[in-house]
Amino acid sequence: MSNHFLLGVPGRLNQIRDNLATLLNRLNQARADRLDANITSRQADWGATQTHRDRLDTNIGSRASQGAVNTLLNRLSQARADNLDRAANRSQAWERSSPGSYTLTVPQGVTAIVVTAVAGGGGGGAGARDGSNNTNHGGEGGGSGYAVARRAYAVTAGQSLDIQVGAGGAGAVIYDGDSTLARSGGDGGNTTIAGLLVLPGGVGGGADANIYSSDPTEPGPGGAGYLRGGGLGYGSAGHGEDLPLSAPFGERHNGGTPAGDGGTTTRSLGAGGAASLLAKGGDGAAESYVSDSVTAQSGTKGAGGGGVGGGNLSTGTSIRAGDGGDGYVLIEWVS
Known part of the structure; x- marks a missing residue:
């Protein structure tokens, strides 16, 4: 109605x-x-x-x-x-965008529910600085959480629905004292409705891929998920995967954009996070011989966080990849 x-x-x-x-x-x-x-x-x-x-x-x-x-x-x-x-x-509709466990009792007269939901997105990865050759490696973007759009399920009045909204994966962080230690982003949490639905979270973006290595297997493709985060190639970082034009809701969400130029001066690359069904992916960020901390953009509503490239960190500074977006659940009544 x-x-x-x-x-x-x-x-x-x-x-x-x-x-x-x-x-x-x-x-x-x-x-x-x-x-x-x-x-x-x-x-x-x-x-x-x-x-x-x-x-x-x-x-x-x-x-x-x-x-x-x-x-x-x-x-x-x-x-x-x-x-x-x-x-x-x-x-009436029931909506949650904060991660956690919930219980919903189906009201009287309700015979079906329509669900739109997304799992938590993966956090971005953070690249390290290679002290042996003074190069800075890149960080991949996180993948987005799996999702459903307006899917109907039969229920009965009085039925209890146990619902879990998945948290976004944490973006990797590197401080000045450990700038040679690359870190991958955390995986997003699953979003579930017990007995009805299981949506896996997005995978965190990898890191420490030597973007100047001649080994074709070393650069990563980005965190997997509903859509894949931007990966790393030789001297380049990728754009997070866009939501297809055929996706529901009539709105196309784009993946995050990469940062850094991969040249002989910067050599620091952060790939973009993947778009989710409901939101844009986080943009990547790059660090290179500066005194300020750098933070990549986080995702929202299940999108992947942007990756961040490593650098020569000054005392008291850090690089932070973007967090993955928390999951989301919308349940609408049908009587």
């Missing part, structure tokens, strides 16, 4: 109530007139004065009409509240 329909329900119910109230007033007035005529003829038999008759007629007509109208208005108000409650129940 559309929101536009629901928003129009109160107005239509108020109009019906007003029309019925007008009709009831007319009917009750006619009834009161007949009652007045009967009472007037009987008053003549016991000698009531005209003043007494008028007061009696007015009170009887007013009370008869108002009592019926009040009864009808009360019934209409209750019917309006019942209809709005049923409409709200049909259009």
